Amino acid sequence: MKLTLEEVEHIADLARLCLTDEEKEQYCYQLSAILEYATRLQTLDTSGIPPTSSVLPEHAALREDVSGQSLPVDVILSNAPSIEKNQFRIPPVFE
Amino acid sequence: MTKPLIFMTINEMIAGMRSGSFSSRELVAACLDRIQDADPRLHAFITLAPEQALEQADNADAIYAKARKTGQMEIPALLGLPIAVKDLITVAGMRCTCGSKILDNFISPFSATAVQHLLDAGAIVVGKTNTDEFAMGSSTETSAYGPTFNPWDVSRVPGGSSGGSAAAVAARMVPAALGSDTGGSIRQPASFCGVTGIKPTYGRVSRYGLVAYGSSLDTMGVFTHTVEEAAFLFEIMAGYDPRDATTMNVPVPQINLTSDQDIKGLRIGVPKEYFIEGIQAEVGQRVKEAIEVLHSLGAEVVEISLPHTEYALPVYYLIAPAEASANLARYDGVRFGPREEEDQLIKMYRSSRGEGFGPEVKRRIMLGTYALSAGYYDAYYGQAQKVRTLIKRDFEEAFEKVDVIACPVAPSTAFKQGEHTGDPLAMYLEDVFTLPANLAGVPGLAFPVGFDNAHMPVGIQLMGSHFKEDILFKAASAYQHVTGWHKEIPSIS
Numbered sequence: 001m002k003l004t005l006e007e008v009e010h011i012a013d014l015a016r017l018c019l020t021d022e023e024k025e026q027y028c029y030q031l032s033a034i035l036e037y038a039t040r041l042q043t044l045d046t047s048g049i050p051p052t053s054s055v056l057p058e059h060a061a062l063r064e065d066v067s068g069q070s071l072p073v074d075v076i077l078s079n080a081p082s083i084e085k086n087q088f089r090i091p092p093v094f095e
Numbered sequence: 096m097t098k099p100l101i102f103m104t105i106n107e108m109i110a111g112m113r114s115g116s117f118s119s120r121e122l123v124a125a126c127l128d129r130i131q132d133a134d135p136r137l138h139a140f141i142t143l144a145p146e147q148a149l150e151q152a153d154n155a156d157a158i159y160a161k162a163r164k165t166g167q168m169e170i171p172a173l174l175g176l177p178i179a180v181k182d183l184i185t186v187a188g189m190r191c192t193c194g195s196k197i198l199d200n201f202i203s204p205f206s207a208t209a210v211q212h213l214l215d216a217g218a219i220v221v222g223k224t225n226t227d228e229f230a231m232g233s234s235t236e237t238s239a240y241g242p243t244f245n246p247w248d249v250s251r252v253p254g255g256s257s258g259g260s261a262a263a264v265a266a267r268m269v270p271a272a273l274g275s276d277t278g279g280s281i282r283q284p285a286s287f288c289g290v291t292g293i294k295p296t297y298g299r300v301s302r303y304g305l306v307a308y309g310s311s312l313d314t315m316g317v318f319t320h321t322v323e324e325a326a327f328l329f330e331i332m333a334g335y336d337p338r339d340a341t342t343m344n345v346p347v348p349q350i351n352l353t354s355d356q357d358i359k360g361l362r363i364g365v366p367k368e369y370f371i372e373g374i375q376a377e378v379g380q381r382v383k384e385a386i387e388v389l390h391s392l393g394a395e396v397v398e399i400s401l402p403h404t405e406y407a408l409p410v411y412y413l414i415a416p417a418e419a420s421a422n423l424a425r426y427d428g429v430r431f432g433p434r435e436e437e438d439q440l441i442k443m444y445r446s447s448r449g450e451g452f453g454p455e456v457k458r459r460i461m462l463g464t465y466a467l468s469a470g471y472y473d474a475y476y477g478q479a480q481k482v483r484t485l486i487k488r489d490f491e492e493a494f495e496k497v498d499v500i501a502c503p504v505a506p507s508t509a510f511k512q513g514e515h516t517g518d519p520l521a522m523y524l525e526d527v528f529t530l531p532a533n534l535a536g537v538p539g540l541a542f543p544v545g546f547d548n549a550h551m552p553v554g555i556q557l558m559g560s561h562f563k564e565d566i567l568f569k570a571a572s573a574y575q576h577v578t579g580w581h582k583e584i585p586s587i588s
Contacts, residue, residue, distance in 0.1 A: 008461070015420060015464040016427070016441065017457055018449030026454075027461055033520055034462060038409040041478050044485070051480030052487055054311055054341070055536025055561075056298050061340035075204045081434035088429050093440045 002032045100125040101267040102584070105176065105324045108270060112159055112175050113168065119152035119159070119175025119219070126177045126221055130268045133587055137244050139253075139263040141182045142190045143222040148177065151219045172331065174217030179272035181260050182223035183230050184315065185304040186210055193306050194226040194238035194256075197432045197451030207304020208339065209315055209332040210273070216331050224259030224272055228453045229423065230280055230308045232256050233525040236516055237455040244512070245288060246585040247551055251509040254284030257318070261288040264318040266587055271319045271328055275305055277312045278411055279505075279529025282541035285318055286504035286554025289543040289583060291571070292318045293325045296561050297536035298343040300329075301336035307422040309415035310341075312533040320581055322542060322571040326350040329564065348565040356573035359393030363570070364497030368404035369528055375507040377547040382503045385544035385555045385574065389501070392573050399497060401489040404531060406482050411530040412523055413466045413479040419456075420463030426451060458519060483534050490535040494560040499570055501557055503528055504541045508551035532558050540567040543580040552583075 008027050012019045019027070073086060082089040100122050103111070111117050127145050134140055155175030162170050185191050185203035192198045206214065214220070227237040235243040235258025243258040245251040246266040253262040257274030261284035264272050274281040276294035285292030293316045300315045307313060317332065319325045327350075335344040365386060370379055390396045428434035428447030435446035452460070466475040493500060505525055515522040532539040537558050544555045557567045575581050 003465075011461050011465050011468065014468060015460050016424075016444040016448055017452070017460060018445040019457070020449075023454070023457065027458065030458060030519055031462055031465065034412060034523075035465070035475075037520060038413055038475065038479075041406060041409050041413075041482050042474070044406065044478075044482055046478060046481035046485070049481045049484050051477060052483040052534075053480060055487060055534075056341060056343060059343060063337065071204050076430075079201055079204075079431040081428060081432070090429055091437060091440050091443050095439055 003028050101129050104321060105270050105319065105327065108176060109173070112155070115159065115163055119155040120149060122175065123148050123152040123177045123219060123221065126269055129266070130222070133266050133268060136249055136587060137246055137262050137266055138241055139224055139243050139259040139266065139268060140179070140222045141192055141194070141225050141240050141259070144189060144220065148219050148221045155217060155219070171215065171217035173213060176218050177221045177269055178213065178218045179222050179224050179260060179263050179269040180210060180220050181226050181257050181272070181274045183226050183275050183306045184210060184273055185306070186220050186223070189220070189223060191223065191306070192240065194228040194240060195451065195453065195456065196239045197426045197448070199433065201431050205304065207315070208301035208336045210304060212331050213328070221269060224257070224263055226259060227256035228456050229306070229419070230256040230275055230277055231419070231455045231459050233279070233283060233522055234510070234515065235259060236512065237453055239453055242512060245509045246587050247289065247509070248549070251511055251551065252287065254287035254509060256280040258284045260318050261285055261290055261292065264288070264290045264320065265585055267584065271317055271324060273315065273317055276314050276316055276533065277309045278415060278533050279526045281316045281318065282529050282539050282554070282556055283505050283525065285541040286543070286552065287509035289552030289554070289580070289585070290318050290320060291322055291325050291540070291542040291581060292316060293329055293564065294532065294539045295329065295333060295564055296538045298341050299538070299562060299564070300333050301339040301342050303336055303338040309418040310422060311418060312415060314533070322540070322568055322575050323352045325540070326352055326568040343562070345562055350565050350568050352568060352572040356569045356576065357393070358389065358570055358573045361394040361499065361570060362497040363389055363394045363396050364399035364493055364500045365396060366399050366401045366404070366493070366500060366502055368401055369502035373506065374503060375547065378503050378507060378553050381545040381553040382501070382555050386501050388574055388578060389570060392577065394570070397497060399493050399500070401493060401531065403482065403485045403489050407486055407531040407534055408523060408527050410479045410482045410486065410534060411526070412462070413475050414483065416459040416463030417466045417476050418463070420460045420467065423456070423460055455519070486531055487535045490531070490537055490560070498566055499557050499559055501555060504554040504556040505529070508547045508549070508553055528556065537561060538564045538567060540564070540571055542571050542575070543583070545580055
């Protein structure tokens with residue numbers, strides 16, 4: 001099993017990652033090796049086994065929906081690469 | 096001649112400051128001197144805050160002086176104590192890079208809850224320690240700021256991902272440092288550097304302010320020299336936090352380890368799957384010797400089985416990257432981090448992320464995205480979550496028979512710099528004995544039990560059932576009362 005260049009490019013596209021040609025080539029080989037290793041999971045019979053998404057016992061994590069103190073806007077904006085009128089500035093969403 | 100301040104235990108440091116034998120300023124300055132001397136060779140720190148730390152020390156000294164004058168000695172438990180924090184954990188007003196270029200200029204507006212508990216108790220953060228980029232690594236070599244070197248032999252890695260914190264504590268730059276553990280990132284570097292490290296139960300210490308990697312696996316803990324110190328800081332850090340819905344509202348045990356621990360009748364399970372061919376012979380021997388010491392102190396030792404151990408690695412390396420691929424979507428050049436200017440939003444995302452992330456982070460994002468993608472989800476991520484259930488059940492069944500599981504932390508002692516950097520799978524295999532605890536959510540405690548033939552530290556790992564950290568601390572404390580491995584100090588060569 002080896003990932004094709006097209007598969008790697010598709011995954012990179014989904015992950016919003018710009019990769020160099022060298023990286024794409026590397027990942028074809030490296031991701032294939034890791035996925036190959038993971039195929040041993042297929043040998044286990046897991047019919048009737050529920051998936052684990054959390055190791056915690058079920059507990060009520062809900063709380064009252066009340067407003068609290070938030071961090072000041074200027075502090076949050078101070079880490080942004082581009083701001084305008086107290087908001088994050090981004091390039092156009094559509095072409 | 097009196098003991099140099101940096102070689103004191105935390106108890107001795109606090110007692111000295113309370114009595115006025117020395118000041119917090121002297122203690123913080125001694126740590127900063129040690130850092131200045133040793134860090135050029137070890138590179139344990141990414142960011143230092145010396146002026147701020149000394150200023151806080153002066154404040155602490157003023158409180159101590161006033162308390163001595165009035166006789167009112169009810170002062171915060173850690174007042175004036177210097178500590179370091181892994182650069183994956185936020186401290187308000189301090190840079191938090193996560194070992195990545197993509198957060199190079201990020202100043203955290205808030206402190207992690209566990210850090211805040213320590214600050215409230217009077218601790219002083221002297222700096223932020225090196226880490227594999229976003230904690231993705233087992234050697235601290237994937238940091239965008241360069242690797243950390245092992246204080247016992249600088250040609251070797253300190254382990255990872257919390258390698259900076261482990262090296263800083265081992266080299267006596269600070270008496271304690273915070274770390275995080277998603278697949279072994281506290282226990283393995285503790286073992287490689289010859290220090291004590293606690294990975295708490297999932298849900299015991301708040302993850303608020305711990306930058307997310309694998310949210311169902313991430314935990315925060317601490318490195319120290321002795322088990323007593325680790326238990327002391329753990330108690331302060333732990334507890335329910337409304338800001339982290341995965342913390343459990345259960346009482347934090349008061350752990351009193353000041354007197355000799357009685358471990359008569361403690362049932363210790365030794366899992367046969369952790370003593371396999373291929374592990375370094377001295378590692379197996381030292382761990383077995385340590386188990387023999389616990390046996391001589393009255394513990395019962397029985398062989399147990401955790402039959403799905405061999406599947407932990409493939410399960411982890413599907414689940415953790417899958418969670419990471421979602422968690423790291425937030426680094427897109429909008430709210431923080433450097434931006435690559437492009438004429439369209441999606442192009443800007445791609446370029447900023449392609450430029451800002453290093454190779455291991457990209458590899459795991461790619462792997463996780465693949466495991467979650469249409470057509471592969473059931474075969475990879477879905478199946479991994481089911482096998483995770485089997486691994487968790489292994490532990491539940493084992494803890495019906497025993498109180499503690501004892502085993503090696505890693506298959507070998509610290510390996511050479513560069514030894515595994517070209518082969519990701521070989522690097523992942525380093526985590527084979529630490530991943531199961533994260534998948535099952537159980538606590539793990541690593542501490543030194545001797546050296547190999549190259550005089551590199553060997554660690555043992557004790558695992559317990561959920562929220563039973565106190566049993567691990569008691570067993571390990573009993574061991575440290577009759578042995579001296581935790582007192583060994585590297586010459587930093």
